[in-house]
Amino acid sequence: MVKRDREELEDAGSNKRLRYAPRDRLSALSDELLLVLLSYLPVHDLTRCEQLSTRLRTLASDSQVWKAAYYDRFVRPRAARIPGIREGNALNNSFLYSSKLSKWLEDGPLVKRGGATNWKRQYKLRHNWSRGSCKRTETEIAQRPPIPPLLVRLHDGIIITADSTAGLRAWSSRSRGGDSRIASLALDMHSHSSSAPSSLAIDSSGTTTQDIRISVGFIDGSFGLYCLDRRKSSLKRRYLHAPSTNGSIRAIAFSFPYLITMTEAQLLSLYRFPATDDEHSEHEDLDPPRLLSSLKSHTAWPPLSLAIKCSPTGVLTSIAYAMPTYTAGWSVGLQELRLSTEGMILESRLATPFSHGFKPLSASESRPGISSPKRGSPSTYAASPRFTSRSAKPTSLSYTHPYLLAAYSDNTMTLYMVTSNARELVIGPGKPLCGHTSSVSGAHVGDRGKAVSISAGGNDLRVWELEAGLPSNASRRRAVWAEASVIIRPEIQTVDERPESNPVQDCQHNITSNLAARAAQKDVMTSRGWLSFDEEQVVLLGETNQGAQALVVYNFA
Numbered sequence: 001m002v003k004r005d006r007e008e009l010e011d012a013g014s015n016k017r018l019r020y021a022p023r024d025r026l027s028a029l030s031d032e033l034l035l036v037l038l039s040y041l042p043v044h045d046l047t048r049c050e051q052l053s054t055r056l057r058t059l060a061s062d063s064q065v066w067k068a069a070y071y072d073r074f075v076r077p078r079a080a081r082i083p084g085i086r087e088g089n090a091l092n093n094s095f096l097y098s099s100k101l102s103k104w105l106e107d108g109p110l111v112k113r114g115g116a117t118n119w120k121r122q123y124k125l126r127h128n129w130s131r132g133s134c135k136r137t138e139t140e141i142a143q144r145p146p147i148p149p150l151l152v153r154l155h156d157g158i159i160i161t162a163d164s165t166a167g168l169r170a171w172s173s174r175s176r177g178g179d180s181r182i183a184s185l186a187l188d189m190h191s192h193s194s195s196a197p198s199s200l201a202i203d204s205s206g207t208t209t210q211d212i213r214i215s216v217g218f219i220d221g222s223f224g225l226y227c228l229d230r231r232k233s234s235l236k237r238r239y240l241h242a243p244s245t246n247g248s249i250r251a252i253a254f255s256f257p258y259l260i261t262m263t264e265a266q267l268l269s270l271y272r273f274p275a276t277d278d279e280h281s282e283h284e285d286l287d288p289p290r291l292l293s294s295l296k297s298h299t300a301w302p303p304l305s306l307a308i309k310c311s312p313t314g315v316l317t318s319i320a321y322a323m324p325t326y327t328a329g330w331s332v333g334l335q336e337l338r339l340s341t342e343g344m345i346l347e348s349r350l351a352t353p354f355s356h357g358f359k360p361l362s363a364s365e366s367r368p369g370i371s372s373p374k375r376g377s378p379s380t381y382a383a384s385p386r387f388t389s390r391s392a393k394p395t396s397l398s399y400t401h402p403y404l405l406a407a408y409s410d411n412t413m414t415l416y417m418v419t420s421n422a423r424e425l426v427i428g429p430g431k432p433l434c435g436h437t438s439s440v441s442g443a444h445v446g447d448r449g450k451a452v453s454i455s456a457g458g459n460d461l462r463v464w465e466l467e468a469g470l471p472s473n474a475s476r477r478r479a480v481w482a483e484a485s486v487i488i489r490p491e492i493q494t495v496d497e498r499p500e501s502n503p504v505q506d507c508q509h510n511i512t513s514n515l516a517a518r519a520a521q522k523d524v525m526t527s528r529g530w531l532s533f534d535e536e537q538v539v540l541l542g543e544t545n546q547g548a549q550a551l552v553v554y555n556f557a
Contacts, residue, residue: 027055034059039068043123066119074126075107078448078467121557125536128556129450129463129486135555136490138542139171139180142549148219150549151200154532154539155212158228159551162187162216164196168235170212170228173537173553183228185235187216195220195243199252199261205310213256217249221263225273225286239273239286253306258315259289260308266297270317270343292343299323299333303397314346315339320399322406323352329391332406334399334418336425349425353416390414400445403466406430407440413453415466435485436460442531442540452533454540461488461538461554488538488554 026034038046038060046069049060059065110117128134142150146163153160159171167186187197195218203213212228221244227236247264254260257273271289300321307318316338323333331353338347396407404416404427414430436455443453449467454460462485531540538554 031059035062035065038065043069061120063115063117063119066123070119070123070126073123125557132463132486132488133556134488134490137553137555139551139553140548141551142166144547145543145549148196148198150541151197152530152539152541152551153200153202154534155202157534158182158212159539160200160202160214162197162200168214168216168226170235171551173539182233183235185226185237195222198248199250201252201254203254203256204308205255213254215252215254215259217252217261219248221246221248223249223252223261250302251304251306253308255308255310258308258310260306260317262300262304262306262319266300268295268297268319270315270339272343293339293345303394305397305399307399314341318399320397320404322394322397330393332394332397332404332416332427334404334425334427336420351425351427353427353430395440396442398443398445398451400447403445403449403451405443405445405451407443407453409439411436411438411440413440413443433464433485435462444532446533452531452538454531458542462486463488490554
């Protein structure tokens with residue numbers, strides 16, 4: 001091999017030294033231009049830019065960049081499901097990113113908060129919902145199930161429980177470790193009664209006060225009003241109604257100053273409490289309410305779902321109920337009552353999934369010698385017993401306009417779309433929701449077309465996007481309903497914060513934590529099918545094999 005001369009080596013070294021690093025043109029740009037460039041990046045590239053430098057981390061975390069990403073990912077697709085919205089250029093031009101509240105649909109309150117809204121956190125929250133990714137925690141509340149079963153409600157991160165043993169209690173669903181109980185109060189009954197709570201409701205009037213108003217119905221037909229003071233972490237009873245001879249209160253709804261109850265004898269009663277104006281009167285005892293109206297029903301059977309909305313001109317109450325039919329088993333019904341502020345019934349409307357008019361006994365089943373409607377005829381789908389009625393009684397019923405959701409023990413649910421306007425009240429034909437592998441013990445419909453359902457074993461928790469049921473072009477292309485649900489799979493998050501980590505020890509620690517968490521998850525099963533959720537979490541009532549009851553919280557934040 002021929003050796004190279006020194007001059008050639010020096011020339012080669014000088015050539016290497018003459019190579020310059022590429023000029024950093026990106027750092028020379030202003031923050032405003034960088035924000036415009038970052039707004040065109042997809043989310044996964046945007047998160048990578050946060051790792052490049054301190055400056056890019058600050059700019060890539062800018063709230064306005066994530067606000068636009070939130071709009072394109074979660075708000076704009078919902079516009080395609082609205083009836084009457086055309087596809088193509090009409091949708092692109094009408095729903096371009098803007099800060100106008102009219103374009104943000106139900107997400108308008110986030111825009112109203114202005115700079116107080118953390119759009120990156122909101123994006124991460126909705127993303128976790130879409131993936132079913134969350135953190136699971138448990139809080140034991142009873143060593144054995146009380147009789148009658150424990151009642152639970154969720155409101156603004158506060159869990160309210162009521163039972164005959166421990167009384168009325170308030171828990172924080174966002175506490176990290178330790179005792180999450182905020183306050184407790186014994187449910188003192190009348191001196192001549194030992195009744196237990198049978199129904200529970202929280203004030204839905206949407207007042208800005210820090211206090212939470214609670215209504216509790218009892219087996220002896222009485223009901224009480226209670227107040228949770230968040231600042232003092234205390235519960236106080238403000239009113240207790242006398243017992244009634246109409247049986248226990250099966251369902252109750254509360255929107256101060258109005259309260260509606262449904263008794264075991266199927267008696268619907270509407271009460272009005274004296275309005276309180278000043279803050280000091282919020283902690284004083286209330287005067288007895290005035291009975292505005294009382295109606296008797298012969299077809300409303302549990303499970304029931306009561307709702308009440310107040311306006312300056314009157315009150316609108318909605319009662320969703322299970323209804324037995326003569327020819328085709330069980331179905332659902334809905335009644336709307338419009339009353340004046342003095343209790344006068346202005347309008348009463350009823351609706352069922354069945355078409356109007358009578359049907360022959362053979363309409364519920366196909367028999368030889370009887371002709372059936374042709375396929376594709378308008379009456380085929382609407383009158384089909386598969387979608388209007390079921391042989392089994394619903395296990396759960398939840399109604400939030402325009403969605404009426406019924407759960408059944410055959411692993412399925414049925415979604416009904418309700419049309420309520422000044423002219424009519426109509427329940428559309430039911431659409432089956434499939435995906436559960438065991439009996440559906442409970443389901444709850446929330447805002448923005450979202451629902452959560454739980455199986456009887458407690459190991460199959462699903463999130464449903466009910467907006468796919470709207471009669472839009474996007475929903476017509478979505479034929480498989482199982483795709484509309486997401487299975488909630490909680491991630492195991494350890495709290496080990498050791499400064500030095502050993503890969504082998506970390507692997508063993510994670511395996512042990514996962515096995516322990518899976519064993520704990522198998523040991524918990526739902527009790528009575530209760531569950532509820534808000535923007536950040538799902539809360540359900542679980543019961544172990546030993547009989548202990550616990551609040552299971554799935555946190556998506």
